[in-house]
Amino acid sequence: MDLPVMPPVQPMLAKSVKGIPDPAKHAPGLSFEPKWDGFRCLVFKDGDEVELTSRNTKPLTRYFPEVVAALRTALPDKCVLDGEIFVAVGDRLEFEVLQERIHPAASRITMLSEQTPAQYVAFDLLAIGDANLMGEPFSVRRERLTTMPMTPSEIVHVTRTTTDPVVAQSWFETFEGAGLDGVIAKPLGAAYTPNQRTMFKIKHERTADVVLAGYRLHKNSTPATPLLGSLLLGLYDADGQLQHIGVSASFTQARRVSLLHELKPLEDGCENHPWGDWAAWAIANPDRMPGTQSRWSQGKDLSFVPLRPERVLEVGYDHMEGRRFRHTAQFKRWRPDRDPRSCGYDQLEEVAGYDLAEILRAG
Structure with a gap:
């Protein structure tokens, strides 16, 4: 694997705040997105090679073969993503079902990958092609994420975002019904800072x-x-x-x-x-x-x-x-x-x- 950003990478973190932050206090503003309830996961893809790593940089690849296969097909040849692995049952995320995937037996992992397949939602782009984007502001990284070539997939998604705090508040109040657990706010001008609490998270109390x-x-x-x-x-x-x-x-x-x-x-x-x-x-x-x-x-x-x-x-x-x-x-x-x-x-x-x-x- 030869990428401009290589593992291990610790993901950027968030600090808890009460209520939706005011974008005017964070020039040039904030981007809001749903807070997904799953396993934080960085994706490193170079051709057919795909590696998944957790928040603490441990390998996740063997536990989610269906996600690896979908990423191999859906993503461009060289990229590094930050996102979340989740399992949905019906119209809700189910974290307990997701936890069952961390199992030592390959046969059980295979069975669960077919019975309750996991999915991946991307919310940041750290590298594309030969370009390292970690030093770029989030506004640039988000644009590159949404415009990079992707093959449509039922397993690989890109998270939705908004810069409108009123919309973010409505997400906070309604999306919990689908198993999401709050809202994340990201400064549009911030670089990607591994293991630093650069983002903000608003959770239910x-x-x-x-x-x-x-x-x-x-x-x-x-x-x-x-x-x-x-x-x-x-x-x-x-x-x-x-x-x-x-x-x-x-x-x-x-x-x-x-x-x-x-x-x-x-x-x-x-x-x-x-x-x-x-x-x-x-x-x-x-x-x-x-x-x-x-x-x-x-x-x-x-x-x-x-x-x-x-x-x-x-x-x-x-x-x-x-x-x-x-x-x-x-x-x-x-x-x-x-x-x-x-x-x-x-x-x-x-x-x-x-x-x-x-x-x-x-x-």
């Missing part, structure tokens, strides 16, 4: 009242200095069963110590804890109950200390992945005024559906 059902100790906890690692959170389903919905884990060291003392009285009398039988089936399972292993656990100790489910806390979260928080929830405050049994899934915001195909066609 929500709160929920959840039940505290246990905790795990911190990886640095010792018998002499015990430290709380994460709080295990639950919500009651329609059948009255307490389901594991996620964790809250961002605390100072002093807070980790104080929480252990504060929660100690709740450790007594947990014989009938709703998650008490986890040890009997501590294997990979679709609900990811506390204490169970998955292919991502890598043998880590996932045991937990059960607590009587009597305390309620308010947490912040961005969006759901199935019946769980997609990311670690942020502790807001205790809610002593809430009855734990009143904390159910019905409080969570229902996101209206949106046609993913329409987003891709417009790109």
Whole structure:
């Protein structure tokens, strides 16, 4: 492979901001695009050679043979792209289905590539032919991306963009229904800066009242200095069963110590804890109950200390992945005024559906 930009390259990153930024404060303006919910992926193509690398520069090529084949056909001979690999089921992106593709067995990868094929959406162009575009402003890179010769493909796409903040706000409010998770803003005059937070990301912020059902100790906890690692959170389903919905884990060291003392009285009398039988089936399972292993656990100790489910806390979260928080929830405050049994899934915001195909066609 002989390209003007060669791997490894760390992708340009984004910093979180609240609300759609004002383009007037970022001369010569901003370009807005949907925030895709998949695996960040740089594509290096030289003739029939195609390499895919992840955000941390690890190879992805073997996991997505159908994407490699489509890129080989759709793209010009020499180019380097920044974009996202995603899997869509119906009209929505499905990150959990995408995660299943990272598997050691080639036979399973082949099967999944046929049953739930992945797709690629490009949103930046780092090189084309013999030209290195990383030092060019994004406005130039975007124009070169949209005008480079491409063979139409059902797998390879170019993301849509707008310079209108009103349109970007409407995308933020509606595209989540197709599984996208926000909006990205890129300074039109910015060069491509690997591993630098040059872009801006605007993500959804929500709160929920959840039940505290246990905790795990911190990886640095010792018998002499015990430290709380994460709080295990639950919500009651329609059948009255307490389901594991996620964790809250961002605390100072002093807070980790104080929480252990504060929660100690709740450790007594947990014989009938709703998650008490986890040890009997501590294997990979679709609900990811506390204490169970998955292919991502890598043998880590996932045991937990059960607590009587009597305390309620308010947490912040961005969006759901199935019946769980997609990311670690942020502790807001205790809610002593809430009855734990009143904390159910019905409080969570229902996101209206949106046609993913329409987003891709417009790109």
